[in-house]
Amino acid sequence: MKKSIVLLLVALFLMPLGGTLYAASKKKKEKGKTEEAAPAKKESKYDKLLKKPGVKTVKGDFITLHRVGNKVYFEYPVKYMGRELLIASTISETSSPTLCTVGYKPSAPLHVRFDLQDSTIFLRSVNSLVEYNEKEANLKEAVEENYIDPYMKKFTLEAYNADSSAVVFNVSSLFVDNVPELAPISKMSSGMISISATPKSELFSLGEMKAFEDNVSIATNTTHSVSASLFIFTINLGDVSNKVTRTVLLLPEDKDRMKPRISDSRIGIFLTGKQRISTEEDGIQSYTFANRWRLEPKDMRAWERGELVEPVKPIVWYVDNTFPEGWKEPIRKAVLRWNQAFEKIGFKNALQVRDFPTAEEDPNFDPDNLKYSCIRYSPVKTMNAMGPSWVDPKTGEIINASVLVYNDVVKLNNMWRFTQTAQIDPRVRAKKLPKEVLDESLEYVVAHEIGHTLGLMHNMSASHAYPVDSLRSASFTQKYGTTPSIMDYARFNYVAQPGDKGLKLTPPVLGCYDEYAIKWLYSPIAGNLDVREEAKILESWVDEKAGDPRYRYGRQQVYARYDPSAVEEDLGDDPMKASEYGIKNLKYIMAHLNEWIADDASTAHRQFLYEGIVTQYYRYLMNVLYNVGGIYLTEVKDGTPGARYQAVDAKCQSASLKWVVKQLCDSEWLKNKDVVSKFGLSATQVNDKVYGLVMQNILKADAKVLVSSHVAGGDYTQADYYNDLYSAVFANTIKGKKLTDLEKTMQRGVLAEFAKQVQTLKGTSKKLTNVAAYTPSIEEVFAYGLDESGFLACFKEQLSAIEQEYGNGVVMEQLKLHQFGDTYGYGFQKEVNAQLYDESLAHYTTMYVKILNLVKSKVLTAHKDDRPHYQALLVALETLKK
Structure with missing residues (x-):
């Protein structure tokens, strides 16, 4: 046989025998356990911490959250270490709506970052006040050495995830423990008045957690004992429980941030303070950025051609589903009326308004998350509304805003409309305002607050621009309303007289100052100019209006x-x-x-x-x-x-x-x-x-x-x-006429003021x-x-x-x-x-002598009903000599 055939036969003969021997040998070894088993894979710190039963995990594209009992852990990507964040605290539920308003952020968001140093994670407050001229290289090192980010908290690195792309650390001290900067009741102290809230930490507990693309939110249930002090008196306001939602929001990297706009003190805009170090001027320069939303045209070329263009990211408002149903439509109109100003600068649908979506419509919606700006309803007696906003401290970009409408603002409107317009408007002569009047009044109030959230401060000089008698003109008021700015406190037309016809009794939809302010804040500027080049153009816009009272800003x-x-x-x-x-x-x-x-x-x-x-x-x-x-x-x-x-x-x-x-x-x-x-x-x-x-x-x-x-x-x-x-x-005394009771009271009041001044000079007041x-x-x-x-x-x-x-x-x-x-x-x-x-003392003396001589001459000659009054004055005047 050929060698190859012999080898093939041997192989065929041995194969089953070898297989049987191997199997028998394996069984024997298993039976006697004479061989050691392969070593088990060692459990990682990550698995030991987070793979136990009962651990709840919420995955997000930014941070993944883990809850272990009443503890919360961040699984924080290493690539985001050093990136700037905002941590905001919003009241979601409360036991005391007069002290804590649902939807309100009691404090400005923390501007922070996490740093990984060896096995420790530090939370640091971002020092965003100081900027420098980047063309001067040595200034960068000077700023970095002298304006470091302060350390706030430290956390121990518990574990890396499987591929070491993220670290895990316990952040319970930031979200479950009491953190004054994120507390629902801020401590206030003015010397004369103070309010304090002592945490009952044993009643704190962790609530719902959510994770999203660039933020996470964590709810905490808190209870504080609240007291207020007035001088030496303390008032115990009792225990107040709140559910507080904290949002951790990732801010853009510097290169992706909004281009800021340097403010002009001649126009009323909310501000973010800055200092700049540069040798371009002698001394450190203090200035401010205007607070504004990031509003950019989707198609810049179309905008430059004069076409109306939608913004890349519109300003979207969500209306609270708990509002009385009849209030919702005027609230929507209040938001959308501002589009009139944005259309004049080339933006279409800049502001949008939606109802709170259902879970089916938007499972991610959370009115207390920084990603959503909401108009909230507070069922309390407060006769007010508010429009706060919160910004990126680096640029002044408005990140989030709220409008808070308290129930009894309608009661305030009722009083305003009656006391200011009942003489001319029969509709308001009732205990309850008719719907059309309530709607237009409520729309005005909310539109004013929306103006604040767009960055506009109060302009209290606006109404002074219009001649008084123009407010009795039908043609004038129908065109201009009562004021050039709804950001003034110019309510309703109390100048209108009974019988005047065709007058507008309310402020305008928007005044010319409001449109001017929106242009200054939001109009794009072509040419890709830097911040200071744009500032020169913006300054020229204000220069054009200088001297015109309609555009004057009054703080x-x-x-x-x-x-x-x-x-x-x-x-x-x-x-x-x-x-x-x-x-x-x-x-x-x-x-x-x-x-x-x-x-x-x-x-x-x-x-x-x-x-x-x-x-x-x-x-x-x-x-x-x-x-x-x-x-x-x-x-x-x-x-x-x-x-x-x-x-x-x-x-x-x-x-x-x-x-x-x-x-x-x-x-x-x-x-x-x-x-x-x-x-x-x-x-x-x-x-x-x-x-x-x-x-x-x-x-x-x-x-x-x-x-x-x-x-x-x-x-x-x-x-x-x-x-x-x-x-x-003393007009009627000089004329020898009989005095009224109020005239006597006034004369006594003047002498009482003299007595106070004498006490002050003696040091006894x-x-x-x-x-x-x-x-x-x-x-x-x-x-x-x-x-x-x-x-x-x-x-x-x-x-x-x-x-x-x-x-x-x-x-x-x-x-x-x-x-x-x-x-x-x-x-x-x-x-x-x-x-x-x-020289008031000299004038007091001169007036004293004049009054003394006058009263002496009237004691016996005045009307008999007035003589006791003059006698009393004379005694008081004589007493002041002593």
């Missing part, structure tokens, strides 16, 4: 009220004329109050409207009194029209003081017996309170006149003020601080809506009592000293002191 005055042309709740360019019209209307409305509001057996609503009438009257008087010592303030660029400051004309100041005194003396109509007799006994004192408040401000005006004359260069002096005060308060001349009283704060947070309203009665004892304005002076709230925007006008030139 809101909270801690100091210098400018009578930039106050809230006013209309027209002449406060005295507008207030004359307004008071005529109030008298007309008062005379018909019982007739128009008849379906009110308890009279509760009628009393609410009566108090609104009295408050409206108080505003009319204060609007005029602000002229006395008033200084117009305007941001002006050199070379363009206008003056930075200008004292109110002397004739106007003199006439204003006399007008307010006369109004107070003629204010008995507020005590309409047919009206107030239907209320409780205390209601009869409402107008007495107004009288006292205005009188306090009249007597405080001398310090304002001092500043306006000596600092602002006005020609109305302290001597003029005291002469006018004397001739107005009760004063907490030297109150600045222009500081508002607590009643002004409430009347003009300066307490936006609603915090002060919780202590209204106590704060009013403090001012009665320690002086008008002392509360706001204390809050200013302790920086209550932030000075947003361009800040408030700082106090101007002119005490060096104060």
Whole structure:
């Protein structure tokens, strides 16, 4: 045989035998276990931690979340270490909606990043204030050494995932424990007033977790014991429980961020502060970026051709499904009305509005996630609405915004429409506003708040641009409404008189200032220019409008009220004329109050409207009194029209003081017996309170006149003020006429103020601080809506009592000293002191002598009913000598 055949046969013969022997051998070994088994695969730290029963995992493209009991772990991609994030805290549920509003973010989002260093992960706060000129290479190293990102927290690396692309670490201390920066109730302290929330950590628990493409959200249930302090008194507000949703959002890398826009102080935009280090100028430059959404045309060439173009990413609003059904349509209209301004700069459908989607329509939707901007409903008594927004601190890009509408804003609208337009609009002469009036009023309120979320601050000087009598013109008001900006507090047309026909009673859909501000903020600029090149173009747009009162920006005055042309709740360019019209209307409305509001057996609503009438009257008087010592303030660029400051004309100041005194003396109509007799006994004192408040401000005006004359260069002096005060308060005494009760009260008030001044000179008066001349009283704060947070309203009665004892304005002076709230925007006008030139003591002495001689001459010759009054004054005057 051939060798190959022999080998084949041997192979065939041995194959089955070998297979049998191997199998037998294997069985024998298994039976006796004489061979060691292959070593088991070692369980990884990752598997040991996260593969146990009961671990809940939520996978996302950015961070994967793991829940182990009441602990939460991040599985954080290594590639995102060092990337900037925002961590925001939103209230999702609450036990106390008056303290915590669902949908609100109590604090600005944290701007942070995670860093991996060896086996530790650090959370660091991003230092985004300082920039530098990148053309100067050595500045980069200097900034990096001197402005490092502060360390906030550290976490231990627990494990790497299977391919080491992500690290796992326990972040429970950030989401389950109490973190003050993310707490639902922020600690406030102003020296005089404070609020604190002590966590009950044993009641904290982890809630639902969600993970998405570029963010995650984690819910936490919290409980805090809340207390408020006023001076030495502490009020226990009880335990407050909240469900809080924290969002961790990945921000774009620097190269992908929105191009910022440098602000201009002549236009009212919310701001993000910056400092720039460069040798281009001597010294570090401070400036601000305008807060705005990232709005870019889908087709830039089409936009350049003048075509309407949709934005790459529109601003989408979601309307809360819990709103009363009838409110939803005016709310949608409020959002969409702003598209009028965007269309003028080439954007189509820039703002869009949708209802809250169902889980089937959008399983990812979460109104408390930073990715969604929502209009939320809060079923509480607060008569207000808010429009806060939150930004990328690097650029000022608005990332998220909310509009919060409190239930009783409709009650506020009811009062506004009645007290300001009932004289001309029969529709509002009812306990409940008809739907068409409620809708247009609600639409205005929400549109104003949407304006805030677009970046616009209040512009309180806008309504001053229109002549008062133009507001009685049908053609004018139908075209322009009541103001050039709905960002003013110019409500409804209280100038309109009974019998006027065809007037528009509401603000415009949008004013010309609103459209101008939107153009400045959002109009694209062709040519791919850098930030500072664009700033020159933007500056030229503002230059074009300089000197035109319709485009003037007037900062809101909270801690100091210098400018009578930039106050809230006013209309027209002449406060005295507008207030004359307004008071005529109030008298007309008062005379018909019982007739128009008849379906009110308890009279509760009628009393609410009566108090609104009295408050409206108080505003009319204060609007005029602000002229006395008033200084117009305007941001002006050199070379363009206008003056930075200008004292109110002397004739106007003199006439204003006399007008307010006369109004107070003629204010008995507020005590309409047919009206107030239907209320409780205390209601009869409402107008007495107004009288006292205005009188306090009249007597405080001398310090304002001092500043306006000596600092602002006005020609109305302290001597003029005291002469006018004397001739107005003692007018009928000088003429030998019989005095009214209010005139007697006013004369006693002047002498009481003299007594206070004498006590001050002797060092025996009760004063907490030297109150600045222009500081508002607590009643002004409430009347003009300066307490936006609603915090002060919780202590209204106590704060009013403090001012009665320690002086008008002392509360706001204390809050200013302790920086209550932030000075947003361009800040408030700082106090101007002119005490060096104060000659009030000399003027007091001169007036004292004049009054003493006058009273002596009237003690025996005045009307018999007035003689006891003059005798009392004479005794008081003689006592002051001692």
